[in-house]
Amino acid sequence: MINKTVKNVTEACADIQDGATIMLGGFGLCGIPENSIAELVKKGVKNLICISNNAGVDDFGLGLLLQKKQIKKMISSYVGENAEFERQLLSGELEVELIPQGTLATRCMAAGYGMPAIFTPAGVGTEVAEGKEVRNFNGKDYLLEYAFDADFAIVKAWKGDTAGNLIYRSTARNFNPMMAMAGKITIAEVEELVEAGELDPDQIHTPGIYVHRIFQGENYEKRIEQRTVRPKK
Amino acid sequence: MINKTVKNVTEACADIQDGATIMLGGFGLCGIPENSIAELVKKGVKNLICISNNAGVDDFGLGLLLQKKQIKKMISSYVGENAEFERQLLSGELEVELIPQGTLATRCMAAGYGMPAIFTPAGVGTEVAEGKEVRNFNGKDYLLEYAFDADFAIVKAWKGDTAGNLIYRSTARNFNPMMAMAGKITIAEVEELVEAGELDPDQIHTPGIYVHRIFQGENYEKRIEQRTVRPKK
Amino acid sequence: MALTKEQIAMRIAREIKNNTYVNLGIGIPTLVANYIPEGFNVVLQSENGILGMGPFPYEGEEDADLINAGKQTVTLLKGASIFDGATSFGMIRAQKVDLTILGAMEVSENGDIANWKIPGKMVKGMGGAMDLVASAKNIIVAMQQVNKHGESKLLPECTLPLTGVKCIKKIVTELGVYEVKDGAFHCLERAPGVSIDDIKKATAGKLIIDDNVPEMKF
């Protein structure tokens, strides 16, 4: 098996430079690559184009990169919950491209599956459709949407092995599998890194072929955005 | 949870009628829905249009339906290993449409993902491209291929639960997951049927929403087409 | 008396059939889960990748890895499954989800919906709403029929940027239940004590209402 392990997050992110287009897995603060985001903050790379469903909160997730004004453009489906984001957007420091969530997911999938474009009905007849090709199939209109083309994909998994195989836990899966498939270079941080052979081949969510670098992350905070509970009976 | 269990294969296949278009999972004889094929033979339904990567061998798999001349048309990528198939094809009793394997898989996937059509480079410049739309993206030509539209998908899984969730074993997975997603009615036969809640939600290959009927199959023969071994050291 | 949010949710819950898959949006739609009839097998889909979403966890049992599309901590029911976002929206596009319930700012008499953007205000994004309204075969909108200035939000044409076109077929508001068809709002039921005149005043788009339109019972 090909060994995909790198020593640490610094080695994993060493060649991410100013202006890079980066996909980042996660939904809200769930399943985000916390170690890699911290490393990008530390590196101070600027003018990043980030493709991620959300933009974090003020002091966590991609919000940390926004605080340092390292992001030039966000491509997301929902960017609420972030005052600094709003400030930069309104002041014109930050560009934002809003994309329907399913379109975002499917444009990642298209890249991973080697499909240059896909058809989706999402956004037909709305401002999302402006300038896009509309095509009717079986009486229904669809937009032609293109596969993403990202320099890096950074994903977070629960377990991974040295061959790069990944298993996600619960809804921390979200965008991670499609982005892992879509990156030209895919970096995976995992809570637990095991030897090749320790994961069940039938139960791997992302085959190692998609993963270029893997390392065991540390100090996961796993912050909860909306803690909702019911009282114990 | 919605209970998808039916009593047996007879109930599962009760409404499959003459002329139905049916997707059948499996690659060669691996992971084929043996019980359902036997039931279709017993029912004697005719003029079936079968979408399946292969066409079985003379006395097993789809070969059993071919023997009884129940299939009007096969849509497959590779139909070797079957003398009766060859005879019917040459005599004009059977229609066959040969499709590149990846195109076959992706047209199933397209149906399951609600995408009316996909682009693939497979077959560009060959007779497969005849009459099809060719489109260039980033300097490369692709064919526009349409999602399949099948009345039924019949798949075979290793384990399933009453909610219709499926887990496949090893390469018996093959075409089963995409076909399960693509059928208007999806019938799943499983080696072991368990209660909802007994399968790990993170490890389910086919979510139950895609499965309309599930039953525990019996007497699986699991025939091996090419038994290749090395001597014990 | 206009319906409370809880009553709107209760009324919508009556539209849910047994043995179906349902996607609930944020706000009033989320409340609908509390009124699904006992004994019904209704499987909730959450577009971040859950089928079989359960109630909030007991205090102290929250799992940061298990949230719904509103980013709230949730639980899984027995028989649940987890999947990625492409599969989730594939499932939605392929119309495997039987019913979608979501909120709206405006609906037009031809079924257009606007619920994601107010020009001049900070835009948070459409999330999965455009995918849901463009794909779902059966959508119910839960909304207030008049805004705080007393203006109707059931309009001849939406004034806000659209989320989807000609996709809404049923609306439940604080005043009534409406079917959207043939370019009009057809009032099917009125809230208890709400008069036909109240409804007429609160509907800017074309309204079709029978003098004997029944009153909802709770």
Add this chain to the structure above:
Amino acid sequence: MALTKEQIAMRIAREIKNNTYVNLGIGIPTLVANYIPEGFNVVLQSENGILGMGPFPYEGEEDADLINAGKQTVTLLKGASIFDGATSFGMIRAQKVDLTILGAMEVSENGDIANWKIPGKMVKGMGGAMDLVASAKNIIVAMQQVNKHGESKLLPECTLPLTGVKCIKKIVTELGVYEVKDGAFHCLERAPGVSIDDIKKATAGKLIIDDNVPEMKF
């Protein structure tokens, strides 16, 4: 002396780089697996859904659920993964597989390949061949240069129905190694004892061969 099938496989194995993913077709390409240098990390992909395919199982340990694309019983190496057919061909289309090795009936001087159909004969189907040749970034063809009638199969144009166009860049036959570029077969090496004249006679398409073309060593 023309190469044996095993020698063709041995020669092709030298083209394989360490730390790569490789898809091997049926026939001679399958033999290549036996000659991958010791210590190399080469991961074999099988398009029915395996990464990390291992050797045939020991007698008595065959598993009907574990076969390769040639329907042969195989094993998995440590670190292997299993996936469905759409993912498998997605991986191939997205050029995640570094090298594809397959057989051919004919190759033309512009890199077209024919390997699936002979008019008038029973057609078994293209299987995954059209996807592989249309998608792979690096394809090596293993084939016999002349047919049983002594006719060249390296042609100006293919006579058989095509599998793919302008996709083949390297060919290893019983007589030599060829690079296909600029509309010609460029002979890079000749088989031991095979003369330049032998190669010229066996190449119907445009051939570019240096008088000092090196002889393969085994």
